[in-house]
Amino acid sequence: MPRTxxxxxxxxxxxxxxxxxxMANCETCTVAGRSKADMEALVADLDALKALxxxxxxxxxxxxxxxxxCKKEEPNPRTxxxxxxxxxxxxxxxxxxxxxxxxxxxxGSLLPVQLAACDACKKRFTKLDYVxxxxxxxxxxxxxxLLSYRPLRExxxxxxxAAPFLLFVACMLAAWGAGVLIRNSRVKRYAxxxxxxxxxxxxxxxxxxxxxxxxNPNGRYSKLIFSKKRLQQGLYTGRTKDGDAGSQNV
Numbered sequence: 001m002p003r004t005x006x007x008x009x010x011x012x013x014x015x016x017x018x019x020x021x022x023m024a025n026c027e028t029c030t031v032a033g034r035s036k037a038d039m040e041a042l043v044a045d046l047d048a049l050k051a052l053x054x055x056x057x058x059x060x061x062x063x064x065x066x067x068x069x070c071k072k073e074e075p076n077p078r079t080x081x082x083x084x085x086x087x088x089x090x091x092x093x094x095x096x097x098x099x100x101x102x103x104x105x106x107x108g109s110l111l112p113v114q115l116a117a118c119d120a121c122k123k124r125f126t127k128l129d130y131v132x133x134x135x136x137x138x139x140x141x142x143x144x145x146l147l148s149y150r151p152l153r154e155x156x157x158x159x160x161x162a163a164p165f166l167l168f169v170a171c172m173l174a175a176w177g178a179g180v181l182i183r184n185s186r187v188k189r190y191a192x193x194x195x196x197x198x199x200x201x202x203x204x205x206x207x208x209x210x211x212x213x214x215x216n217p218n219g220r221y222s223k224l225i226f227s228k229k230r231l232q233q234g235l236y237t238g239r240t241k242d243g244d245a246g247s248q249n250v
Contacts, residue, residue: 007032011039017046022238048091049109049235054206057240058113061203062230067118069195076118082125082224083231084198085215086111086207107215111207112237114230115198122226124190129223131186132179139175143168187220196221 005013007026012018023029031042061068066075069082087107094102147153147164156163187196195201199208199222216223231237 011036011043016240017043019238019240020046020050020236022233022235022240024233028233045109049111052088052090052109052210052212053111053236054203054210058111058203058207058236059239061201062114062116062237063239064116066116067121068115068201069117069121069198071193071195076120078116079119080117080122080226080228081230082115082117082122082198082226084113084115084222084224086113086212087215088211088213090211110215110235111212112231112234113204114237115201115224117224117226121194124186124194125196125221125224125226128183128186128190128196128221131183132176135175135179135182136172139171143171184220198222198224 005018005026007013007029010018010026010029010032012021012031021029021031026032031039034042062081065078067078068075070076088109088111089107091108093105093108095105147156147168153164156167190196197220198204199214204212214222
């Protein structure tokens with residue numbers, strides 16, 4: 001349903017800035033009630049952020065009916081969304097540390113990005129996230145179960161007291177190594193079907209050229225959080241061009 005905004009006294013009322021913020025209503029808006037100076041500073045920040053984005057914005061990433069992550073010519077229908085946060089060093093921001101020293105922030109601008117995704121791509125990312133921890137967890141349970149058997153534990157301890165513990169550590173390290181090898185193998189296989197590094201997607205590649213980077217880099221593939229529904233409100237989470245900023249029926 002279209003959203004309605006009633007605070008006609010707001011500096012941002014019925015402006016592009018209001019659409020960019022995409023709040024549910026004036027009563028819950030996070031910038032409501034700010035002073036004139038704060039509002040002007042907010043407008044300046046939003047202008048600086050807009051200058052760092054492509055002219056057509058980022059809406060196509062979540063408005064697409066097809067999976068953005070799919071590499072095949074006919075991508076799967078969208079069934080969920082992959083969420084990640086991007087940062088940009090511009091504009092430079094300096095804050096004071098607890099001991100009074102000035103520190104330059106790693107990111108002067110932040111942008112939440114939502115990607116139309118499908119279940120197949122989501123499954124690949126999920127498997128990559130959990131394969132190492134799964135192997136380590138199984139190895140840990142089995143190792144503890146075996147070493148809980150007193151005759152076996154005493155047999156290893158007969159060599160030297162710390163032998164059972166070192167055996168446990170060795171099993172954990174071996175499981176971790178096996179998990180990493182399997183994950184790397186899957187990365188190569190999955191990359192044939194899915195954009196595992198989301199910054200290689202055309203629109204995100206444009207953002208990278210403008211200085212944007214993943215706030216939480218994850219090595220050989222991007223770290224995404226998946227959700228059935230996209231964010232209901234927040235910076236650049238709704239339409240900013242045509243139609244209602246808050247429409248969720250897309």
